[in-house]
Amino acid sequence: MSAGRRRAWGGGIPFLIVVGLYFAVPLIATGLFSLWEGGSRYGPAAYIAVVQQAPLWASLFLSFRLALETILVGLVILVPAVFWMHLRTPRLKPVFDFISVLPFVVPPVVLVAGMTALYTGPDWLVSTPNYLVIPYVILALPYTYRALDVGLRALDVRTLTEAAQNLGAGWGMLVFRVVIPNLTTALIGAALLTIAIVMGEFTFANILLFNTFAVYINYIGGTAATQAAALTLLSFVITWLAMTGVLLTGRGQVQIGGAR
Amino acid sequence: MVETGQVLTAATARPAPWQLSAAGRRARAATVATALFVGPFLLYVTAFLVLPALRLLTQAFSGAKGGVTLQYVAELAEPQVLHAFANSILLSAFSALVGLIVGGLTAYFAMGPNAPRGLRSFVTTFSAVAANFAGVPLAFAFIATLGSLGMITVWLKQWGIDIYAAGFSLYSLSGMVLVYAYFQIPLMLIVIAPALEGLRREWREAAENLGASAGDYWRHVGLPILLPSLLSAYILLFGNAFSAYATPYALTSGSLALVPIEISNVLSGNVMLAPQTGAALSIGMIVVMVVVMALYAVIARRVNRWGRR
Amino acid sequence: MRSGWGPGTGRRDVLKLGLGAGALAAMPALSHRAWAAGGADDATLIAAAKAEGGLNTIALPPDWANYGEIIKTYQDKYGIPISNASPDASSAQELQAIRSLKGQRRGPDVVDVGPSFALIGAGEGLFQPYKVSVWDTIPDDMKDAGGLWYGDYFGIVSLGVNTSAVKNPPKSWADLKKPDYKGMIALNGSPLGAAAAFAGVFAASLGNGGSLDDIGPGIQFFAELAKSGNFTPVAATAASITSGQTPIVINWDYLNLAQAQKTKGMLKIDVVIPEGAPPFGNYYCQAISKYAPHPEAAKLWQEFFYSDQGQILLLKGFAHPARFADMVSRNVIPADVMAALPPAEPYKNVKFPDSEQTKKAQKTLAEQWSKLVKS
Numbered sequence: 001m002s003a004g005r006r007r008a009w010g011g012g013i014p015f016l017i018v019v020g021l022y023f024a025v026p027l028i029a030t031g032l033f034s035l036w037e038g039g040s041r042y043g044p045a046a047y048i049a050v051v052q053q054a055p056l057w058a059s060l061f062l063s064f065r066l067a068l069e070t071i072l073v074g075l076v077i078l079v080p081a082v083f084w085m086h087l088r089t090p091r092l093k094p095v096f097d098f099i100s101v102l103p104f105v106v107p108p109v110v111l112v113a114g115m116t117a118l119y120t121g122p123d124w125l126v127s128t129p130n131y132l133v134i135p136y137v138i139l140a141l142p143y144t145y146r147a148l149d150v151g152l153r154a155l156d157v158r159t160l161t162e163a164a165q166n167l168g169a170g171w172g173m174l175v176f177r178v179v180i181p182n183l184t185t186a187l188i189g190a191a192l193l194t195i196a197i198v199m200g201e202f203t204f205a206n207i208l209l210f211n212t213f214a215v216y217i218n219y220i221g222g223t224a225a226t227q228a229a230a231l232t233l234l235s236f237v238i239t240w241l242a243m244t245g246v247l248l249t250g251r252g253q254v255q256i257g258g259a260r
Numbered sequence: 261m262v263e264t265g266q267v268l269t270a271a272t273a274r275p276a277p278w279q280l281s282a283a284g285r286r287a288r289a290a291t292v293a294t295a296l297f298v299g300p301f302l303l304y305v306t307a308f309l310v311l312p313a314l315r316l317l318t319q320a321f322s323g324a325k326g327g328v329t330l331q332y333v334a335e336l337a338e339p340q341v342l343h344a345f346a347n348s349i350l351l352s353a354f355s356a357l358v359g360l361i362v363g364g365l366t367a368y369f370a371m372g373p374n375a376p377r378g379l380r381s382f383v384t385t386f387s388a389v390a391a392n393f394a395g396v397p398l399a400f401a402f403i404a405t406l407g408s409l410g411m412i413t414v415w416l417k418q419w420g421i422d423i424y425a426a427g428f429s430l431y432s433l434s435g436m437v438l439v440y441a442y443f444q445i446p447l448m449l450i451v452i453a454p455a456l457e458g459l460r461r462e463w464r465e466a467a468e469n470l471g472a473s474a475g476d477y478w479r480h481v482g483l484p485i486l487l488p489s490l491l492s493a494y495i496l497l498f499g500n501a502f503s504a505y506a507t508p509y510a511l512t513s514g515s516l517a518l519v520p521i522e523i524s525n526v527l528s529g530n531v532m533l534a535p536q537t538g539a540a541l542s543i544g545m546i547v548v549m550v551v552v553m554a555l556y557a558v559i560a561r562r563v564n565r566w567g568r569r
Numbered sequence: 570m571r572s573g574w575g576p577g578t579g580r581r582d583v584l585k586l587g588l589g590a591g592a593l594a595a596m597p598a599l600s601h602r603a604w605a606a607g608g609a610d611d612a613t614l615i616a617a618a619k620a621e622g623g624l625n626t627i628a629l630p631p632d633w634a635n636y637g638e639i640i641k642t643y644q645d646k647y648g649i650p651i652s653n654a655s656p657d658a659s660s661a662q663e664l665q666a667i668r669s670l671k672g673q674r675r676g677p678d679v680v681d682v683g684p685s686f687a688l689i690g691a692g693e694g695l696f697q698p699y700k701v702s703v704w705d706t707i708p709d710d711m712k713d714a715g716g717l718w719y720g721d722y723f724g725i726v727s728l729g730v731n732t733s734a735v736k737n738p739p740k741s742w743a744d745l746k747k748p749d750y751k752g753m754i755a756l757n758g759s760p761l762g763a764a765a766a767f768a769g770v771f772a773a774s775l776g777n778g779g780s781l782d783d784i785g786p787g788i789q790f791f792a793e794l795a796k797s798g799n800f801t802p803v804a805a806t807a808a809s810i811t812s813g814q815t816p817i818v819i820n821w822d823y824l825n826l827a828q829a830q831k832t833k834g835m836l837k838i839d840v841v842i843p844e845g846a847p848p849f850g851n852y853y854c855q856a857i858s859k860y861a862p863h864p865e866a867a868k869l870w871q872e873f874f875y876s877d878q879g880q881i882l883l884l885k886g887f888a889h890p891a892r893f894a895d896m897v898s899r900n901v902i903p904a905d906v907m908a909a910l911p912p913a914e915p916y917k918n919v920k921f922p923d924s925e926q927t928k929k930a931q932k933t934l935a936e937q938w939s940k941l942v943k944s
Contacts, residue, residue, distance in 0.1 A: 012369030019366050023390060023442070026401030029411050033404060033812050038835025081301035089294060097495075098553055099305050104499035105545040106313045107520075107538065109527045109665060114312025116669035127673055138309050146451050146496040150489045154458025171293075185454040192384075193450060196392035202506075203528070207662050209627060209654035209675055218657045221396055223632055224831070225811035232397040236389055243388040247381060340939050396806065403803055403814050408752030409734075410814075424752075424798075431802045513766070514759035515795075515802035517939045521759065529762035530659045532931050533689050 027233070034229035046230035056216055056231075062129055063213035064242060067198035070136040071191045074144050077137065079187075082148045083179060086157050100145040103138050108203035111135060116208075129210045136198050143193040151186020155179070188250040192243055199239060316546075319539035332540040344517035345544060348502060351433055351518065355440035356497035360490065362441065363448025371453055384453070387446035394443045395506030402439050403511070406430050431512045439507060444497050451496060455489035487563045495556055499549065519545055608702035609869070609876035615647055617865035624651045624866040627666055627677040628658035632827050634722055635886025642882060643873055649866055660686040660764075667695045671860045678867040680856050683764050687718035687854035688924055696856040699868055701875045706895040710921060711852055721874065722823075722888040723852035725919055726765075726772035727911075728841040729825030734816035741844045742776035742790065745817070751798050755805040755815035757824075760934055763804075768851050769819040770938075771922070771930060776846030781922045784930040785937075792941040800942070811836065822911060826887035842915050850919035852891065877901050885909075889916060 035042045050056065085092050115135060125131050157179070164174045180187070205212040217235065221228040323329040335341060369375065370383040405412050406423075407430055416423060429435050459482060467477045483490075505520040514521040519541055525531070527538035618624075624643075631637030640651050654675075658666065660682040667690070670676035682690065690696050691713060698716035701707075711720030728745075730738040735753065739745050745754055756766035774780075774787025794800035801815060809815040811832055818825065822840060829838035842848065855874065857867045873879045880890035884906050893916075896902055922930065 012365075012375075015365060016369055019362065019445070023386070025412070026398070026405050026442070029404035030397070030401045032411075033808075036812075036835075038832075077301050077304050080297040084294060084297035088290070089298070092298065094553075094557055097556070098550070099309070101495065101499045101549050101553060102309055102313065102546075104503040105542060105549050106309070106316065107523050107527055107542055109524075109662070110316055110539070110542065111309070111312050112669060113665060114315045115308060117315075118311060120672065123673070127675055134308055137304070141305070141309075142496060142499055143447075143451075146492055147454070149492055150451055151454035153489055153492075154455050183454075185457055188384075189450045189453060192388035193391065193447075196388060200392045200394065202395075203662075206655045206658050207665050207669060209625075209666060209670065209677070211654065215655060215657070218396075219630065221806060221808065222630060222657060223807060225806075225808035228397075228806075228808050229400070232400075236393065239389045239392065240385055243385045244381075247385060340936065343939070399803070400806075400808055400812075400814075403809065404812065407803065407814055408798075408801055409816075509759070509762075510804050510806075512802040513756060513804040514762065515939065515942060521762070525759060525762035528659055528661045529759075530661070530683055530686075530764040531761055531767045532685060533661050533664070 027236070030229050030232055034226055034233055036226055046224075046226035047234065049224070050220070050227050050230045050234060055211065056220075059211050059213045059216040060235075060238065062211065063199050064195075066129060066132055066136065066212065067195040069130065069133045070140060070198050071194045073133055074137045074140055074194060075187065075190065078141075078144055078148060078190075079180070079183075080175070082145065082152060083157070083175065086149075086152045087161055096145065100142045103141050108139075109207070111138070112204055112207050129205075129212070132201075132204055132208065132210060132212070135204050136194075136201060139201060139204075140194040140197045143197065144190040147186050147190040147193060148183070151183045151189070154186075155182050184250055188247060191246050191250070195239070195242060195246065199235075316539045316542050319535050320543050322536065324536070332536040333543065335537065336540055336544050340517060341522070341541070341544075344519050344522050345548065347433065347517050348519045348545075349548060351436055351440070351508075352498045352501035354433075355437045355444050355501045356494050358437060358441045359444030359448045359497045360494050363445040364452060364490065366445065367449045367452050367456055371449070372456060383449065387449040390446040391443050391450065394504065396510045398439065398442055398507055399510035402430060402442075406435075406438075431516060433516065436508060436511065436516065439511065440501055440504065443507075444501065447500060448493055448497060451493045452486075452489060455486055455493075459485065484563075488560060491556060491560055491563065495552070498552060502545070502549070609872040609878065611702075611872065614865060614869050614872065618647065618649055618863070618869040619866075621863040621866045622649075624649055624863050624870060625675065625678045625861075626651055626653045626870075627655050627679075628660075628663050628681060629653055630656040632831065633886070634823050634883050634888035635827075638885065639874070639879060639882045642878070643870060646873070647869065649869070664690050664693075664695060667858045667860065674862045676860055676862055677858055678861040678863050679870055680858060681721065681853050682718075682856065684720075684852065684854055684921075685924065685927060687713070687856060690856060691715075691717040695859055697859045697861070697864070699857050699871060701871050703875050703892065703895075706892045707875070708891065708894070710923070711854075711891050718854040718856040719871075719875075720852040720891045721855045722883050722890050723850050723919065723921070724821040724823045724888055725842065725848040725850040725915060726768050726819060727822040727825050728843065729810060729818040729820055729828060730839040730841060731810050731813055731816035732837045732839055734813040738839050738841055739817065739843075740841060742773055742846055745794060745799065746797065748797070748799075750817060752801050753815065754794060754800050754817045754819065755803050755809070757806070757818065757820050758804045760938060761931070764851065765820045765824065767931075767934070768821070768849055770934065772819075772843070772846070772849035775849050776843055781920065781926045782929065784933050788934065788937050788941055792943075795942045807831075810838065821888075823886055823888040826911075840911065842911055848915040848919050850916075851921055881906060 034046050035044065037043050037045050082096070085096055112135070120126065121131070160178055160182070161174060164178045169178065200214050201212070202214040202218060205215050206218075213235070217228075217231055220231050320332055321328050321330070323331070366383070371380045402410075404410055407413065408424055410430075413423060430439070463481055464477060467481055472480070503520055505524055508514075508516065508518050509521050509524070514525065523538050523541045523545075526534040526541075626640070629636040629640065631640070640653055643649070644651050654677075655662070655666070663677065663680045663682055664686060666677050667680065680690075696717045700716040701719070704712075704716070704719075707719055711723075713719065728739060732738065735750070737749070739747070739750065744750075756769050757763055758766045760766040760770045770787040770791060771781075771784055772787070773790040774784045777786040777790050779786035791800055795802075803809060803815055805815040805818040805820070807828055810818045810828065822842065825838070825840045829840055832838055855871060857864065857871065861867045875892065877896060880892050880896060881902060883890040884893075884902065887910060889910075890896070
């Protein structure tokens with residue numbers, strides 16, 4: 001058994017090295033440029049300049065906060081729906097599938113125009129950045145839906161449900177104590193993807209005049225060249241830390257494969 | 261179910277519970293439960309996606325001075341538009357395939373049951389970050405590496421290898437597939453992870469006990485079980501590439517004709533504003549997606565044999 | 570209710586009308602006042618603007634035509650805070666922001682859009698009319714007769730050259746065809762989506778036998794550059810010219826000059842106006858949003874913008890202000906500002922395309938660009 005395991009793992013190393021290089025080299029190129037200070041001087045001047053800009057941190061925290069709110073709203077709406085669809089109404093699947101790809105083909109400008117024309121909304125919502133959460137849930141929909149879909153498919157939802165109900169569980173206990181702990185990987189994946197999307201979303205925030213992280217990065221990108229590269233790598237590291245945080249929070253709940 | 265049925269039907273006002281048969285009660289409870297679970301989702305999507313997007317339909321068919329016209333939709337048949345659609349579809353299909361295969365293999369090696377634990381977390385986190393690393397920063401990174409004056413291009417030239425003379429171009433369809441892979445592969449990794457977890461080790465052990473080799477296992481057990489999830493992931497990768505705008509624009513300024521860039525030029529640009537053309541192009545994109553989804557539904561039905569329990 | 574010079578009009582009506590007109594002229598803070606007599610120093614306008622408490626601007630990058638200093642000077646001079654959002658918004662997005670934020674206190678007060686968008690915005694009723702006190706000194710071909718929009722500054726197409734990567738910079742359009750510049754020449758975006766790129770193709774047309782009515786030779790020129798490999802389709806940015814990825818960028822003169830100034834310690838960027846060719850220029854337009862939450866502050870902004878002080882600040886950002894000819898004739902431009910500008914010759918004969926010529930060129934570009942220009 002252990003020989004088989006070592007065999008399977010060993011075969012992957014050259015492949016992983018090539019893939020690793022593919023991902024690392026462009027980052028290294030960006031890094032080299034971010035350290036350039038003119039002529040042949042290299043130094044951290046760009047990083048120092050970037051880190052000192054207060055609007056940068058403000059926009060970063062705003063985007064991160066919006067990301068967390070989007071995850072919350074998105075999962076609350078989506079998890080019951082996808083769960084029920086898998087369990088009871090598989091005939092709704094084509095509807096779900098089509099809806100989940102619509103955000104890909106509706107241009108963001110059209111969505112903004114349509115939303116703001118239809119809903120002039122309560123002022124306390126519309127004039128704050130929290131308003132962005134509403135379209136962000138839609139933009140993250142394709143990714144979160146697929147993540148949950150794949151996750152639920154890997155579970156045998158019907159058997160789980162029957163077993164739980166035979167043991168006397170109500171719907172609440174079933175969803176919160178049985179299904180969700182089994183979906184941890186999918187939920188984490190959905191959360192990570194949502195954060196990625198919200199941190200990178202530009203058009204909505206730009207038109208509605210909110211200063212999110214992506215808006216700020218774009219602005220720096222158009223002005224200071226080395227600072228833009230420095231900011232790219234910095235946001236890479238910051239997002240990494242955020243994702244690790246999410247991962248650790250999620251992993252703490254249940255051991256992977258624990259349900260088996 | 262009886263328990264739930266009693267609770268829910270007590271709350272409804274129409275035909276009194278004792279007037280419904282047990283089956284009727286169950287059916288009533290089922291629809292209410294469906295509404296409870298699925299309702300908020302459908303409401304949300306209708307309100308904030310479908311309704312705002314309906315303007316596309318009205319705009320695509322309305323003339324500049326009001327009235328209905330097919331002129332803008334007819335423009336979709338013009339050669340440069342068809343060319344853009346062809347490019348978009350090819351780019352999406354191929355980059356999704358690259359993401360599927362390379363991402364799938366990477367997921368298996370790095371996140372499979374045999375991989376060391378630290379590598380798995382590293383790869384997951386990196387994928388989450390890289391899936392977002394698109395647009396101008398990605399374009400800059402690749403131009404700096406493989407552009408006509410890029411680091412690697414120049415380094416290879418010193419060894420006598422001129423990749424641009426040999427026909428490679430970062431700004432062509434194949435170059436774009438190479439760049440797109442940077443966010444397609446991580447996306448695939450994140451989405452397929454739960455499906456890989458669903459491949460129980462016991463199945464592998466059972467297969468080996470019955471004398472199957474690794475190849476046999478994958479051909480008869482592993483891949484058939486994974487296939488529905490792989491298809492699902494492919495659709496996501498396709499859509500992701502289909503709608504990508506910032507990366508190809510930064511790389512090629514639209515010289516490689518792609519539909520999202522054409523749409524952005526007429527809806528969100530600095531030179532012209534043509535809402536009807538943009539709406540017609542978007543309708544074209546929706547049609548393409550509908551066709552892709554229809555194909556997906558057909559294939560998925562045949563492949564889902566293993567999923568029906 | 571029809572009032573007018575009908576048969577029933579008598580002395581009393583005239584008196585009423587006269588009183589009304591007098592009252593109108595006397596009331597200072599009416600939103601439909603035509604202009605402020607004192608311009609940027611008009612006390613009543615300043616008081617009204619200060620009472621509003623702020624100004625919302627949109628799409629004004631700080632190093633685009635020196636907007637950073639203009640915003641700061643306005644804030645310091647009048648004590649009115651400016652909230653400048655979305656510096657990277659396109660003209661289409663600016664119009665959409667006006668529509669989407671209608672009725673909200675966060676909506677944009679003033680916009681700076683390209684001429685085609687100014688026409689569209691005026692047609693859609695997104696702007697409110699206002700004529701600054703120096704209205705007459707703005708050239709006629711740069712403003713709307715009804716005061717809905719007015720040109721603020723113009724520039725001509727130039728070549729920005731990173732001299733570390735390019736040993737002998739090109740001097741004319743024909744030079745760009747030389748094999749020394751392989752893979753070096755870039756526009757700042759798609760000519761169908763970026764105004765400077767559109768201007769670049771138009772300028773190439775003027776430099777190769779075309780005219781404002783015919784952008785064809787420009788497309789041909791870029792098709793040749795693309796075929797020979799000199800033209801790279803990358804969308805040039807500050808990062809790409811500084812890093813040497815796109816060492817030759819065809820862009821507005823004020824943008825190339827501002828970039829050159831910014832990289833002074835790090836590397837030398839030359840800004841070249843192509844020789845031997847009629848220059849192509851275009852202008853941007855200021856307008857006040859119809860739903861401006863701070864209309865008086867917006868009017869004060871326009872007054873300040875078009876005052877001598879404001880226009881000289883534009884010149885410091887290397888952008889030629891709309892009232893350039895008027896200011897030169899009155900000799901009010903400081904010598905050091907003039908010295909930092911490129912030589913005056915090309916700017917004397919700049920002609921802007923009118924909306925018909927622009928639309929025709931857009932149509933030709935849409936049909937032919939992706940077909941002919943393949944890299």
